[in-house]
Amino acid sequence: xxxxxxxxxxxxxxxxxxxxxxxxxxxxxxxxxxxxxxxxxxxxxxxxxxxxxxxxxxxxxxxxxxxxxxxxxxxxxxxxxxxxxxxxxxxxxxxxxxxxxxxxxxxxxxxxxxxxxxxxxxxxxxxxxxxxxxxxxxxxxxxxxxxxxxxxxxxxxxxxxxxxxxxxxxxxxxxxxxxxxxxxxxxxxxxxxxxxxxxxxxxxxxxxxxxxxxxxxxxxxxxxxxxxxxxxxxxxxxxxxxxxxxxxxxxxxxxxxxxxxxxxxxxxxxxxxxxxxxxxxxxxxxxxxxxxxxxxxxxxxxxxxxxxxxxxxxxxxxxxxxxxxxxxxxxxxxxxxxxxxxxxxxxxxxxxxxxxxxxxxxxxxxxxxxxxxxxxxxxxxxxxxxxxxxxxxxxxxxxxxxxxxxxxxxxxxxxxxxxxx
Amino acid sequence: xxxxxxxxxxxxxxxxxxxxxxxxxxxxxxxxxxxxxxxxxxxxxxxxxxxxxxxxxxxxxxxxxxxxxxxxxxxxxxxxxxxxxxxxxxxxxxxxxxxxxxxxxxxxxxxxxxxxxxxxxxxxxxxxxxxxxxxxxxxxxxxxxxxxxx
Numbered sequence: 001x002x003x004x005x006x007x008x009x010x011x012x013x014x015x016x017x018x019x020x021x022x023x024x025x026x027x028x029x030x031x032x033x034x035x036x037x038x039x040x041x042x043x044x045x046x047x048x049x050x051x052x053x054x055x056x057x058x059x060x061x062x063x064x065x066x067x068x069x070x071x072x073x074x075x076x077x078x079x080x081x082x083x084x085x086x087x088x089x090x091x092x093x094x095x096x097x098x099x100x101x102x103x104x105x106x107x108x109x110x111x112x113x114x115x116x117x118x119x120x121x122x123x124x125x126x127x128x129x130x131x132x133x134x135x136x137x138x139x140x141x142x143x144x145x146x147x148x149x150x151x152x153x154x155x156x157x158x159x160x161x162x163x164x165x166x167x168x169x170x171x172x173x174x175x176x177x178x179x180x181x182x183x184x185x186x187x188x189x190x191x192x193x194x195x196x197x198x199x200x201x202x203x204x205x206x207x208x209x210x211x212x213x214x215x216x217x218x219x220x221x222x223x224x225x226x227x228x229x230x231x232x233x234x235x236x237x238x239x240x241x242x243x244x245x246x247x248x249x250x251x252x253x254x255x256x257x258x259x260x261x262x263x264x265x266x267x268x269x270x271x272x273x274x275x276x277x278x279x280x281x282x283x284x285x286x287x288x289x290x291x292x293x294x295x296x297x298x299x300x301x302x303x304x305x306x307x308x309x310x311x312x313x314x315x316x317x318x319x320x321x322x323x324x325x326x327x328x329x330x331x332x333x334x335x336x337x338x339x340x341x342x343x344x345x346x347x348x349x350x351x352x353x354x355x356x357x358x359x360x361x362x363x364x365x366x367x368x369x370x371x372x373x374x375x376x377x378x379x380x381x382x383x384x385x386x387x388x389x390x391x392x393x394x395x396x397x398x399x400x401x402x403x404x405x406x407x408x409x410x411x412x413x414x415x416x417x418x419x420x421x
Numbered sequence: 422x423x424x425x426x427x428x429x430x431x432x433x434x435x436x437x438x439x440x441x442x443x444x445x446x447x448x449x450x451x452x453x454x455x456x457x458x459x460x461x462x463x464x465x466x467x468x469x470x471x472x473x474x475x476x477x478x479x480x481x482x483x484x485x486x487x488x489x490x491x492x493x494x495x496x497x498x499x500x501x502x503x504x505x506x507x508x509x510x511x512x513x514x515x516x517x518x519x520x521x522x523x524x525x526x527x528x529x530x531x532x533x534x535x536x537x538x539x540x541x542x543x544x545x546x547x548x549x550x551x552x553x554x555x556x557x558x559x560x561x562x563x564x565x566x567x568x569x570x571x
């Protein structure tokens with residue numbers, strides 16, 4: 001698997017430099033101002049901005065092909081169905097699945113995890129069984145497991161992290177046992193940026209026969225992901241965090257597992273035939289896509305993937321690693337700033353606190369300067385508790401950000417310190 | 422920076438730096454916990470009555486400058502008020518934060534609380550300014566309930 005180690009990726013001989021002028025021109029929103037200042041958008045871990053290619057793809061659906069899919073015999077329905085299924089194929093190729101029928105379109109990573117927890121978890125967990133997550137999980141990878149544990153009598157176990165927010169693999173090994181049924185872990189932390197060694201996590205879980213779900217919401221947009229190399233059983237992510245529309249996401253599952261699982265929701269699309277005596281469910285992946293799906297969202301996701309691949313994910317990873325290195329160096333120079341999360345391997349996310357200033361106040365002053373960051377607990381309250389802070393300020397970068405964006409961030413932080421001195 | 426100093430007025434910065442009435446009142450007649458799930462801010466408020474008037478209100482917890490200064494100024498504003506007067510003041514304060522321009526007509530009687538008029542320009546921060554007030558309202562409402570030792 002490709003991981004983001006700044007020192008490796010920066011010097012990747014085959015990484016081609018990105019054309020930042022062209023790229024920034026691809027995102028219309030980057031031209032706007034906030035409080036009369038050019039927008040610096042550093043909230044990409046919350047959601048990314050959309051390139052013209054994605055906006056146009058969605059517009060194109062409505063202007064020239066809009067129809068419901070998989071049923072109509074008319075031209076529009078055929079064209080829309082083809083575009084929707086082509087998007088599925090693009091997703092399958094992006095993460096290298098064996099079959100495209102292993103890709104289920106969902107609303108987002110959250111729905112993907114809930115689907116697995118309720119369809120797989122509820123039918124496989126028994127009293128006394130254990131589900132393992134990490135300290136760094138987003139609430140979306142905690143609460144669905146708590147719910148299914150409550151329903152089945154299973155228990156939730158948590159892998160701790162060290163002071164730098166590296167996951168403690170030795171502690172993870174101690175938690176694994178014959179009781180472990182499911183390991184659900186994020187690929188990268190939205191709050192702190194830590195990249196988890198998911199291939200190792202998966203291999204160790206499989207030694208105990210446990211099933212592994214990886215939440216790739218903060219990974220697929222940053223570097224190449226190969227689910228077959230990881231060998232995880234499920235992988236989920238959201239479209240809106242990877243330059244696609246919101247309301248569309250992906251659940252990958254190994255075919256044999258998806259086949260064995262009961263439907264998550266019943267309705268149209270997910271059936272072959274319905275009588276009041278018996279219903280025969282549809283084949284994969286349609287069995288898990290009840291109701292009319294987010295058609296334009298899926299097509300927009302396909303366009304986003306095409307866009308990302310045109311830039312090249314290894315090139316994106318190399319650029320973002322360099323930007324993270326620059327931002328880390330610049331923020332470290334401010335004495336009042338303390339970084340939270342300094343793991344060995346990170347995606348381009350920096351969480352920090354400023355001595356004596358609440359993150360909310362930082363966020364407001366920065367907004368006044370046209371710099372958009374996230375402040376709060378980032379839907380990861382256990383992570384905040386682990387590091388003894390109620391909240392952090394978080395700058396999350398991506399390939400359309402520049403060193404000059406980071407300089408604006410630093411200036412705005414210095415201004416904040418002056419206001420509250 | 423003119424808009425920013427509308428929000429972070431000197432009085433707010435001062436009460437953030439040195440909050441008044443921090444802590445717990447002894448043998449409280451009412452207390453409540455407040456929580457803002459949006460930002461993780463937590464506050465606890467305790468109050469002591471003297472007859473039908475509020476003798477003292479104190480607060481503890483962590484929050485941003487707006488929420489800390491609001492709690493601090495609230496404890497000063499509520500001293501000597503009846504429960505009905507306190508509730509009325511909260512309603513006025515809430516209007517000040519949510520209805521632009523209303524500070525002029527609400528002005529008299531608002532006293533130092535008028536310093537928060539800039540918050541209405543920042544809808545994302547209204548909850549920060551009202552957290553302490555919602556919490557004290559809960560303390561007032563359950564004043565007759567036995568106080569638990571939390």
